[in-house]
Amino acid sequence: MQIQEAAKALNTGGGHQPLALPDGNPFQGGNGEGEFYLSKSRLNRYIACPRSYLLHYDLVIVPLRPDRDLLIGRSTHRLIAAHHLARKKEEFIDAQSVLDSFWSKYIQKEEPPEDRQDMEAARTESFRYAQLFIRDVPLDPLEIERDFSIPLIDLENGDTLPVPLVGVIDLVDQPNGIPRPLEIKTRARKADAWQVRVALELTCYAWWVRQRIMETGAGEPDEIPVGYVNIIKTKTPTIQWQTDCRTIVDFLALYNTARAVYENIMDRRFYLNPGTHCNWCDYPAVCGKNKDAIVRNFGDAAYLRLWEADLI
Ligand code: SF4
Numbered sequence: 001m002q003i004q005e006a007a008k009a010l011n012t013g014g015g016h017q018p019l020a021l022p023d024g025n026p027f028q029g030g031n032g033e034g035e036f037y038l039s040k041s042r043l044n045r046y047i048a049c050p051r052s053y054l055l056h057y058d059l060v061i062v063p064l065r066p067d068r069d070l071l072i073g074r075s076t077h078r079l080i081a082a083h084h085l086a087r088k089k090e091e092f093i094d095a096q097s098v099l100d101s102f103w104s105k106y107i108q109k110e111e112p113p114e115d116r117q118d119m120e121a122a123r124t125e126s127f128r129y130a131q132l133f134i135r136d137v138p139l140d141p142l143e144i145e146r147d148f149s150i151p152l153i154d155l156e157n158g159d160t161l162p163v164p165l166v167g168v169i170d171l172v173d174q175p176n177g178i179p180r181p182l183e184i185k186t187r188a189r190k191a192d193a194w195q196v197r198v199a200l201e202l203t204c205y206a207w208w209v210r211q212r213i214m215e216t217g218a219g220e221p222d223e224i225p226v227g228y229v230n231i232i233k234t235k236t237p238t239i240q241w242q243t244d245c246r247t248i249v250d251f252l253a254l255y256n257t258a259r260a261v262y263e264n265i266m267d268r269r270f271y272l273n274p275g276t277h278c279n280w281c282d283y284p285a286v287c288g289k290n291k292d293a294i295v296r297n298f299g300d301a302a303y304l305r306l307w308e309a310d311l312i
């Protein structure tokens with residue numbers, strides 16, 4: 001495999017077109033709007049609980065108040081990405097203005113003081129995590145927040161799914177000459193060793209690297225390195241690296257999983273799959289048909305949509 005050619009293709013980003021960020025706009029393609037696509041978030045949500053997929057993507061039932069940990073994670077990502085983008089231009093970022101632009105819509109004067117204080121604390125936390133990352137994770141990434149939209153292909157018979165796989169890779173570096181997609185995670189505790197092995201999102205990113213390498217004519221890569229850089233949000237935050245690799249076996253499994261999810265969504269199979277994941281799901285009130293909690297968490301319009309969909 002001609003690693004240098006693959007790296008060059010990544011560097012030049014041939015054909016790179018900015019896309020709508022799937023995580024920033026997770027509803028594109030739901031409800032008949034825009035073109036339908038698959039993403040790691042859609043795959044993971046459907047696999048965990050098809051009913052949750054229906055509620056989130058199809059009926060667009062979203063909490064009125066965004067989840068604090070989610071905001072901390074996004075703000076931390078924003079700062080890290082801004083730092084690396086500025087560094088590429090040999091500039092420095094103004095961290096406070098990056099934070100201002102992210103948090104201004106969540107820290108409003110009219111909010112109750114305790115809610116404002118909570119969001120201010122979350123903002124400070126994210127700054128701390130980004131500082132830790134920038135200090136303790138020395139990287140010179142080839143790509144920063146790299147978006148992609150690529151076909152999913154069955155490597156056994158050449159079949160292609162009719163919808164693309166869309167995603168954004170936090171960082172791509174190149175240790176040992178091989179492009180390596182990296183996902184930054186903010187986690188409450190250290191991840192178990194197996195998590196990096198089974199992570200579908202890392203397989204999606206490795207698939208993108210594999211496609212780019214194949215475009216160069218360099219031949220099928222033996223394996224593609226992937227990694228998590230976990231920011232552990234303990235009292236004294238730490239960094240945990242987890243690295244692994246993906247091979248053709250993983251790409252065959254990715255295709256089969258994606259095809260099953262795609263076909264189930266097209267057939268509108270949105271069954272309930274209750275389990276431990278209900279603990280961190282937004283929708284126990286919906287599944288429990290708790291009207292007061294639904295209106296409180298999601299608002300009247302969401303309640304009406306659920307009623308019209310015959311779900312409550
Ligand atoms: S609460 Fe449980 S069953 Fe209901 S949507 Fe969420 S994960 Fe599925």
